[in-house]
Amino acid sequence: MLRHALFATVLLAGSQLVSAQPAPETPTESLSLEGVAAIVNDSPISYSDVRQRARLLLLSFGGGQPTPEQIQQITGQALEQLIDEKLQLNRVAEFEVVVAPEEINDAVDNMASQSGLTGDVLRQQLIEAGVNPVSLEEQMRADIAWNRLMNGLYGSRIRISDSQIADQLERLRSSLQKPQFRVSEIFLFAPEPETRAQALTAAETILAQLNQGADFRVAAQRISSAPTAATGGDMGWVGIDDLPEAVGAAVSAAEKPGFIGPIEVENGIYILSLVNKREPSQLTTKVDLKRLVATDGNEATLREAMARISSCEDVNSVANSRSTLRASDIEDINVDELGPEGRALVDATELGKATDVFAAGSGLAVMYVCRRQEGAEALPSREDLRNTLKSREISMISDRELRNTRRESTVIYR
Numbered sequence: 001m002l003r004h005a006l007f008a009t010v011l012l013a014g015s016q017l018v019s020a021q022p023a024p025e026t027p028t029e030s031l032s033l034e035g036v037a038a039i040v041n042d043s044p045i046s047y048s049d050v051r052q053r054a055r056l057l058l059l060s061f062g063g064g065q066p067t068p069e070q071i072q073q074i075t076g077q078a079l080e081q082l083i084d085e086k087l088q089l090n091r092v093a094e095f096e097v098v099v100a101p102e103e104i105n106d107a108v109d110n111m112a113s114q115s116g117l118t119g120d121v122l123r124q125q126l127i128e129a130g131v132n133p134v135s136l137e138e139q140m141r142a143d144i145a146w147n148r149l150m151n152g153l154y155g156s157r158i159r160i161s162d163s164q165i166a167d168q169l170e171r172l173r174s175s176l177q178k179p180q181f182r183v184s185e186i187f188l189f190a191p192e193p194e195t196r197a198q199a200l201t202a203a204e205t206i207l208a209q210l211n212q213g214a215d216f217r218v219a220a221q222r223i224s225s226a227p228t229a230a231t232g233g234d235m236g237w238v239g240i241d242d243l244p245e246a247v248g249a250a251v252s253a254a255e256k257p258g259f260i261g262p263i264e265v266e267n268g269i270y271i272l273s274l275v276n277k278r279e280p281s282q283l284t285t286k287v288d289l290k291r292l293v294a295t296d297g298n299e300a301t302l303r304e305a306m307a308r309i310s311s312c313e314d315v316n317s318v319a320n321s322r323s324t325l326r327a328s329d330i331e332d333i334n335v336d337e338l339g340p341e342g343r344a345l346v347d348a349t350e351l352g353k354a355t356d357v358f359a360a361g362s363g364l365a366v367m368y369v370c371r372r373q374e375g376a377e378a379l380p381s382r383e384d385l386r387n388t389l390k391s392r393e394i395s396m397i398s399d400r401e402l403r404n405t406r407r408e409s410t411v412i413y414r
Contacts, residue, residue: 037079039412040086045079052135053078057223059129070205077188077202080195085142087405092145095152099144107140108133150398160389165382168389173374175239181251182275183243184216184233189225191267191403203262203269210259216273225268227395237278247272267399287346288371289330290315292354295363296324302357302364311352312370330367342367 036044054075105119112122123133186206190199206223210216220226220233228235240248247270250260254274261271290312294302301324308318319327335343345355346369354366380388 036414038083038414039410040083041090041409041411043086043090045082045086049082049135050075050079052131053082053139055129055131056126056135059131070208073198073201073205076198080190080198081139083411084189084402084406085139087402087409088142088146090409091401091405092142092149095149097145097149097152099141099148103144104137104140107144108137111140146398150394150401154394154397155390158390158393160386160393164389165385168385169382171241172380175242177280178239178241179277179279180237180239181277182237183235183251184220184273184275185226185228185235186216186220186224186233186271187226188223188269188271189267189399189402190269191399192406196264196269199269200262200264203271207259207261207271210271210273216259227391233273244270267403284374285335285347286332286373287330287335287369288332289346290368290370291328291330291360291365292319292368293326293328293360293363293365294324295326297363298324299357299364301325302366306354306366309354309368312368315368 035047037047037050038045054071054077057074057078058071108122109119112119117125123136126133126136186203188199188203190196206214206219210219217232217234220229223229224233226233240252242248243251244265246263246265250263251272251274254260257274257276259271259273261269263270263272292302292305292309292315294305301322305318305322305325309315316327319325335346338346341358345358346367349355349367349369351369351372354368357364357366359365
């Protein structure tokens with residue numbers, strides 16, 4: 001699971017929630033004062049650790065004051081997060097993965113900057129809210145170390161083939177021909193039945209806070225286990241077929257924009273924000289072309305020039321080598337604007353290659369197809385798509401590894 005670290009800008013609701021709390025205890029003090037909430041492979045989690053993590057979760061919301069029942073539900077989710085982090089750090093220790101203090105400080109600074117703060121100001125605000133900054137730092141340590149371990153173990157083994165990219169591009173083009181939905185997500189990773197039940201009650205608490213005015217984007221950044229947490233949960237425009245079956249059914253059934261959920265799936269719980277819906281767009285294809293003309297009308301002139309051209313980058317230099325050759329750029333044009341014959345030529349030509357020879361006034365010409373963009377909107381580049389598919393593979397492997405680690409470990413609730 002690529003879990004994103006939580007941090008809290010102390011909002012009014014959060015300040016009211018913790019204003020009466022004492023200053024945070026050190027880890028040693030918390031164990032001696034309050035006892036142990038759970039033991040993970042002989043490593044204890046104190047009640048104070050759980051309470052402080054729950055405050056971090058609650059401070060992430062900007063909604064109304066939570067009820068005692070909601071606080072209890074979010075506390076259960078906080079304990080499960082702490083257990084996962086203990087498991088991650090235990091596994092990481094087997095490979096001697098080290099996270100330097102400077103890396104944690106940089107992570108705190110980067111997260112704080114999203115709210116216009118410095119890392120030091122953020123830490124001070126947490127202390128004033130009764131939360132020990134060590135809780136935040138340890139979560140970041142687990143996140144950095146686990147991601148490093150997963151990428152180190154599996155990153156070099158993942159190969160995204162050209163056929164996978166082609167299939168994904170085709171799927172994206174196909175989705176443009178169906179209704180699309182602008183959706184944001186919060187995903188609570190809970191692969192086991194008992195943790196899923198707790199995640200479900202936590203999701204109900206989160207949904208209640210959202211309905212009271214909490215910021216969905218902030219909640220997603222600080223709670224969601226999905227890769228989209230980094231962008232506030234924004235999934236962009238998606239089709240029903242792009243979503244898990246239960247999630248797609250819930251989105252399809254929604255009558256208007258708003259919050260949807262909780263939605264239970266095999267490995268966790270979703271909360272969605274449906275922002276908008278749009279109908280299918282008329283698909284277009286845009287191209288960049290280089291037109292090469294032999295002004296003397298001699299096909300041999302044109303063929304000799306073409307023999308010296310291996311890519312679009314060569315067209316202009318070759319054209320400049322002879323007075324009877326002329327090159328021109330045709331950029332970002334809808335193929336329909338080329339007319340039926342011109343479109344047929346371009347559609348039949350591979351990227352980087354030349355079309356068949358055709359008459360151009362008193363001369364002869366070809367067109368080199370330098371770029372082709374299909375779909376009503378710009379599709380991602382092949383390299384961006386390769387990176388996205390690789391990240392998705394790493395995320396699935398990471399989820400599986402955490403499930404296996406939990407299954408093989410000893411977790412005792414006190």
